[in-house]
Amino acid sequence: MKSKKALTITLAVAAAVLSFAAPAKIEAREPGSFPNAQTAFPGPYQSTRSLPQGKWNMIANGRVYTLELQGSSARFSSGEIRDLRWDANSNMLSFVRVLPHVQQKFVGYLFDQDARDSKWRLAGSFADIRGGRKYGWYATRN
Numbered sequence: 228m229k230s231k232k233a234l235t236i237t238l239a240v241a242a243a244v245l246s247f248a249a250p251a252k253i254e255a256r257e258p259g260s261f262p263n264a265q266t267a268f269p270g271p272y273q274s275t276r277s278l279p280q281g282k283w284n285m286i287a288n289g290r291v292y293t294l295e296l297q298g299s300s301a302r303f304s305s306g307e308i309r310d311l312r313w314d315a316n317s318n319m320l321s322f323v324r325v326l327p328h329v330q331q332k333f334v335g336y337l338f339d340q341d342a343r344d345s346k347w348r349l350a351g352s353f354a355d356i357r358g359g360r361k362y363g364w365y366a367t368r369n
Contacts, residue, residue: 287364
C-alpha cells in the first residue's frame with residue numbers, strides 16, 4: 228500500500244496529465260472563419276446595391292494582392308485592370324487583369340454583411356480568357 232504522501236503526489240501528477248490531455252474547446256470567433264452553430268451570425272444581414280469602394284485585400288491562387296476600387300475604375304497590385312463591371316442585381320463583380328503574356332477574367336460575388344461584422348467579402352474564380360483551368364480568389368475590406 229502506498230503512503231499518503233505518495234498517493235497525493237500520484238493524484239497531483241494524474242491531474243496535471245489530464246489537464247494537458249484534454250483538448251481545449253475551440254470556437255471560431257474571427258469573422259470570416261467557419262463558425263460552429265453557436266457562434267454563427269444570426270443576422271439580420273445587410274445588402275448593398277453598390278460595390279463597397281476602397282482597398283480590398285485579396286488572395287488569388289495562393290498569392291496576396293491588393294485591389295483598389297474607386298468609382299468605375301480599379302487598380303490592382305499586379306497588372307492592369309480593364310472591363311470592370313458591377314451588376315447590382317446579382318452582386319457580381321467582373322474585370323479583366325492584363326499582364327504581359329496573359330489576360331485573366333475575374334468573376335466574383337459580394338457577400339451580404341452581418342451588422343456585427345465590419346468586413347465586406349468577395350469570392351469567385353478567374354481563368355485565362357483563352358480558356359483553361361479556373362482558380363479561386365477571395366477578398367476582404369474593412
